Amino acid sequence: MKLHTISINNLKRRKAKMAFLTIGLMVGIATIVTLVTLTRSMSSDIERKMDEFGANILVTPQSNGLAMNYGGISLGGVTFDQREIREEDLAKIKTISNSKNISAIAPKVLGGIKVGSRDVLLVGVNFDSELKMKQWWQIFGDVPKSDNEVLLGSDASKVLNAGPDDSITINEQNFKVAGVLDQTGSQDDALVFANLSKAQKLLGKEGKITLAEVAALCSGCPIGDMVTQIAEKIPDAKVSAIQQVVEGRLKALDQFKRFSYAMAGVVVFIGSLIVFVTMMGSVNERTTEIGVFRAIGFRKSHIMRIILLEAALVSLLAGFLGYAVGMGGAKLALPFMAESKNAFLIWDSTVAFRSIGLALTLGLLASLYPALHAAKMDPTEALRAL
Amino acid sequence: MALIEIKNVKKQYTSGDDTVEALRGVDISIEAGEFITIMGQSGSGNSTVLSVLGGMNHPTTGEVEMAGVKLYQLPGEKLADFRAQNLGFVFQSFHLISYLTAIENVMLPLAIVKMSTPAKKTAARQALQRVGLGNKLDRLPNQLSGGEQERVAIARAIVNNPHILLADEPTGNLDSKTSEEVMALFRELNDAGQTVVMVTHNPENGTYSDRTINLKDGMVV
Incomplete structure (x- = not known):
């Protein structure tokens, strides 16, 4: 007891x-x-879902030139009098105090090129980070693995009449079409994607990038603060948040x-x-x-x-x-x-x-x-x- | 020196503007080993004397000394400790805990004592055997007769070998035959050396005790 x-x-x-x-x-x-x-x-x-939706911060050059539209977001002028961000500046993004919230940084270089007689927009990307960010991409064929391979948007593939394993010529250089994107309903359909460094050479923009998308991995994490932090690190760039529906x-x-x-x-x-x-x-x-x-x-x-x-x-x-x-x-x-x-x-x-x-x-x-x-x-x- | 000394104890109850004097200067001296019955009509202060003796009712004035200890000068919870070590209570309505078995009810005072559970069980079993209930250890109170419940209550009161056994009308709820058995049990305990102080209205119970103290209007007469 x-x-x-x-x-x-x-x-x-x-x-x-x-x-x-x-x-x-x-x-x-x-x-x-x-x-x-x-x-x-x-x-x-x-x-x-935010991850799947891709980037939520966009880093573009400050530009007074002509604007070019990318997914409804105004980019620095890419055709005329355009200014670029130096590629090495991107490394600074990883030094912001909220760096642990950064899931991926996807740099891009954009430029008009001729494939045969057609004008197309070439986008140089880092395929690893691009695929991490655009998980909805469906690729017929393979992801480009070498410098002389490209990925075509679905419309670009039709217009250029090229499919997986075909060849296309850019600036008198032959490129193998490694894969073709399934229709995305976005600007990606009309683009030709190549490896970033190769695209920089083709466009004569070595060491430069046109824009970078940053995916911040968090719910309720301070996107606004991160935008400010990145802007401080790269003063020449315009940093904006893509918050859209997810934010709501x-x-x-x-x-x-x-x-x-x-x-x-x-x-x-x-x-x-x-x-x-x-x-x-x-x-x-x-x-x-x-x-x-x-x-x-x-x-x-x-x-x-x-x-x-x-x-x-x-x-x-x-x-x-x-x-x-x-x-x-x-x-x-x-x-x-x-x-x-x-x-x-x-x-x-x-x-x-x-x-x-x-x-x-x-x-x-x-x-x-x-x-x-x-x-x-x-x-x-x-x-x-x- | 007497085991219990009650010196000029007065107790007043105040209710609104009314003051009732339950005890008006009571002096009682009880020797160790005595069997005392306190008798008096209802309202004469019998139960008040018992509760004052039991360390549960602070007198308005006066002193209660038990085994050399001035009860109401004990600090804090020492009075509760004193009750646990020196007093055993038998209540009129038995007041057994309905959800505990006979042996658990008897072990209740030992729940706060540092002792092994087997030792507690042995002590409780022996107490129940002393009151003749050694074969009903695991019965719940509602499975026992009135007389048996009274015996369990007595066993609970003696399990810690108290100096003094206080009983308030222990036969009040029992028939005459059972009352006789219970009184015989108290006598038996007293013969074995247990000091017993019992409040009763029944004059026949007085025949079992060594001495009867009569109270009238809060005074010993």
Whole structure:
């Protein structure tokens, strides 16, 4: 017989009350777990989509010349009086303080060239970083591996009448068409892609680039700050953020997150009230019992330990169940909330530990006053008979 | 020196503007090994004397000394410790804990004592055997008769070998035959050296004790 024997036996006897108490607290914890997991899973889904959507920062030369449009974004003039960024300046991007958020830097050199009798826009790219950024690219054939291989956009392929393994001539040099892009519906369809260094030579722009796309890997990471940081590092360039729909989505998610936390707060408050009221009722019901404990020599601290141990056991159970139910709820709700079949649930042991810790803290806090009330009971009053 | 000395104890209860004097200067001296019954009509202060003796009811004035210790001068929770080590209580309504078995109820005072669980079980089993319930250790209170519940309550009161056993109307809820058995048990315990102080309304119970103290209107008469 120890003090915990009293707590455990009491809980076993009052099964209905214990269940009510557990469910009250569990609902609060489950709500928090569901909302936290949902928002984190949705953020991660959006983060992934941001990656797929490609660049979110564009570095272009400062230019007063004629503009050329690239995906709806105004670039420095590329045909007349154009200015370029020096390739070595790009390395500075990696030195910004938010460099850990940079997923990829894709430099490009653009220029008009003649293929046979046709004018086409040649884009020199670094294929590794380009493919990392444009994960939606479908290539028939292969990615160019050497300097004398090119990749054609689908429209360029039709116009030039060249497919995989065919040859085209640029500036009297023969190039093998390694692959052809499937239709993308973007400006990429009309372009001829070549290795960056080769394109620089062909265009007479050695060591220069026309623009660089930067993919920042994060949700809610400071794109604005990164733009400023890059602009400081490369003062000659114009740095702009492509935030578009994703940014809007993140803002909506942020609002949802705030709303979730507010709602979770209310539910937790109600859960705590349930614990408080039930524990208070339990203490009042057990007045005589507590009087007996005091009469036979239990200290106030012993009474508190009995009550708080009961609260702790119930809270721990509520925490475990709350986490399990919360994760179940998140799993059910995620496909609807994320509007994406690819969104996956984030299982995080920290959430499990925190939810159990939160249940324990709330349960104990809500039971503190009832426990103090019990400990302060006058044994004579409590027993009445004496 | 007497085991218990109650010196000029007065106890007033105040409720709003009314003041009730439950005890008006009580002096009682009890020797070790005595069996005392305190008798008096309802409202004469019987139960107040017992609660004051039990260290649960601070007297308005006066002193209570037990085994050389001035009870109400003990600091903090020392009074609770004193109760745990020196006193055993038997209540009128038994006040057994309904969710604990007979042996667990008896072990209750030992829950706060540093002792191994087997040693606690042995002590509780022996106490239950002393009151004749050695074969009903694992029964819950609602599986026991009134007399048996009373015996469990007595076993709980003696399990820590207290200096003094305090009983408040222990036969108040029992039929006459069971009352006799319970009183015989108290006598038996007293014969074995246990000091017993019992409040009772039943004059027949007085025949089992060594001495009866009569109270009237909060005073010993």
